[in-house]
Amino acid sequence: MTERELGKLIASVKAGRMSRRAFVCKMVGFGLTAPFATQILAHAGIAQTAPQTDYKPAKAGGGGALKLLFWQAPTLLNPHFAVGTKDAEGCRIFYEPLAAWDPEGNLVPVLAAEIPDIENGGVAADGMSVIWKLKKGVEWHDGRPFTADDVVFNWEYASDPATAATTIGDYRDATVEKIDPLSVRVRFEKPTPFWADAFVGTAGMIIPKHLFEAYKGANSRDAPANLKPVGTGPYRFVEFSPGDLVRGERNPSYHVADRPFFDTIEMKGGGDAVSAARAVIQTGEYDYAWNMQVEDEILVRLENAPNAKGRTQIVQSRGIEHIQINNADPWTEVDGERSSVKTKHPLFSDPAVRQALALLVDRAVVQTHIYGRTGVTTGNFLNNPDRFTSKNTKWELNIDKANGLLEEAGWKRGPDGIRAKDGKKLKLVFQTSINAPRQKTQAIVKQACQKAGIDLELKSVIASVYFSSDVANPDTARKFYTDIQMYTVGTPSIPDPERFMQQFVSWEIASKDNKWQGANPTRWRNEEYDKIFRAAQGELDPVKRAMLFIKMNDMVVEDGVVIPVVNRRWVAAVSNKLKATLSGWDNDFWDLRHWYRET
């Protein structure tokens, strides 16, 4: 189909001659995915149909207590200080952003009156600014009105380095100005196709200006409201005991009619994930348990028990457990650093070795025996939402093919069964963090490699070292002083993959100069990739932009920079009676106001 024809179709939807559904069906017929087709429409200014919520309760309140169990407890209640998702979840009970991400990666307005787009004049055609219209009649829990001043203040607060906000990265590249009491304009320095960063989702929760105004900058820690949040959310604050408990009660003046359902909310923290799963699924003591990092086998057993009181809820996410190939030489020191960009990996500089390795990862076994429903095999590095998932890649386990590739490239088996070429033996060190599923995966890969004449030495590093930014420690993932390594990236994540795909651009290569803070540990450099990435940064057409990201994914996978293993899922345990929609692109509490219990 040509662009012209597509334009005609869109026009007929606009004019009402064709239904949205018919358009989407037609697009699917052409091989596009449904969310992608919806996005084409959204870009053309045809508003998305309001998400169908099958919300049953007829009035607010009357739902009793909602009991939530977190095996890591929230330690603070200021969204701009949140270190981990547990903190953000605690804040999300009381605070709300302008818009949230639903499970399909679409924006849903919360404090905004509508989602800005090109058609309603919200998003500037040149991508240099976006106008947010705020919802009318929203009140803070203390009765003060919520206005544009609050929104502007949040930008000032978070972007001030002295405040030491963890959200500074989402705010500092923009400037925010008030247009009128109910609208603000966010300006960017350069065309920004992904404008839904500040004020959206986890990093976008809005704190009240009148309580934090005096505590912007160096004395941010002294604000009393850090411990006693006053937000706009469905529940208002009752009690907080850091590292243990958050309690709230129904906000009677909530800005959505007949919401929320529960009278009180309680978020208990501490303990471990397995017993948290038991408390929801087996004994029913709690309604919901967060982040079930539990072997799927155990979850399945609990759920299938005859009198199970809960179930797991699994949603898509971007998390990708993957193996990285080092493009630099980890065994030679240059200017005081190993894996220096000035070196080339002696074995991986031969593409045959990289391709062979990709054929030796038995993803199916990893899924069935280790991750179960919580990790699904994939050939892509960039997974989800569907519009960014490449359909061009495939993966296989093929030891014969790997052997053939290596043989052809001149890697001959030695007397010990290990292949060698020009005196270089195919011996690799494979590092990962200490974590039972990872050690099992390592063993599976090692076994297959042995059959192909590659000798893998397995190394595991304690997680607190491996994932730290400790400059002095040689065993961190960013230093990558081994041949290959494996871990998960992409949880938590926002739907837009720009920052996610940044980990392969040449200017992000981790090195001594940037204290190994660069996002690219593989030290892969590819001019074409850099070029496509830069193009995507400025590409305003969402369809073309998605294509560019798909292209980037295909490049890193085909070139053997990374070997994707499984796409991780986000898992929570939920009581059988509780109706809750979770999203892999936002906090679990993104839609807390619609949670209810069936009788």
Added chain:
Amino acid sequence: MGRYLLRRLLIAVPSLIGISIVLFAVLALAPGDPFGELASNPNVPPEVAAGLRAKFGLDDPIALRYVRWLSAMLHGNWGFSFVSRIDVDTLIWRRLPATLLVIGSSQVLALLIALPVGVYSAVRRYSIFDQIANLLAFIGFSLPTFFTGLLFILLFSIYLDWLPFVFRTDLGATGWHWYWEEFKQAVMPVAVLALLQAASWTRYVRSSVLEVIRLDYVTTARAKGLPERMVVVKHVVRNALIPVVTLVALQMPALFGGAIVTEQIFRIPGIGSLLISSILANDTPVIMAVTFVFACLVILFNLVADILYGWLDPRIAYR
């Protein structure tokens, strides 16, 4: 006496400084940093974590950081948690009640079991009662708390469904109902800790009573025609308990330290679980403060034990 106290307190100062140096150095050399979670989140640029490190002074040399910490501590400023940005003393105060309640009642329960059982098995040495008490005591202190804790949860919460296994500080109940709920949730952790403690104390009481019961003055008391009950309660137990009292005093710091593992298993928001979560989050100021408080308590209660011993046993003199 006054001079003795003064000397002991003066000796305590260098040992506390030594302890704090060791603690600080170990924590500073240990891998990991409080903003690790930010560093592995692709949505947060790496400079954010680096900026926070710089702002909280984590990149300064260890010696400088130690001096800064020490001088703040001497001014009564315990610093603030890197993770929650709340003052450390507030955090500790909030956690004290739960620890005192659970650990305190477990110690009381342990004493209530250990004293009568220990004395009775010493008096009726090698009787059936003594044999059974011994057997149970050995089982008691060879089972670690994390194991008995899990066993209790499996049995009482999951199979029988009698007791909750998540400890809550805010029970949605009032009046008598509140006490009942509190009892229900505290009984498992208290029992787990009390059984371990009672087992070892029983053995201790027994042997100390055995030592005294053989002495001549006990024989004299019996020869005077005092009833056996009176002999045991008034003459034997009184003297036999002197070493037990010091032992209990020495155990007091553990009371504050909480039973770290038990608190974690039952989700009791006490000092022990605060320590564990701070260690996992590499929250140096909190770990430092909690461990330092423990060190102070150990030194203090050693002193208390010594003084108590001298007061109870006039043969001991302070010099």
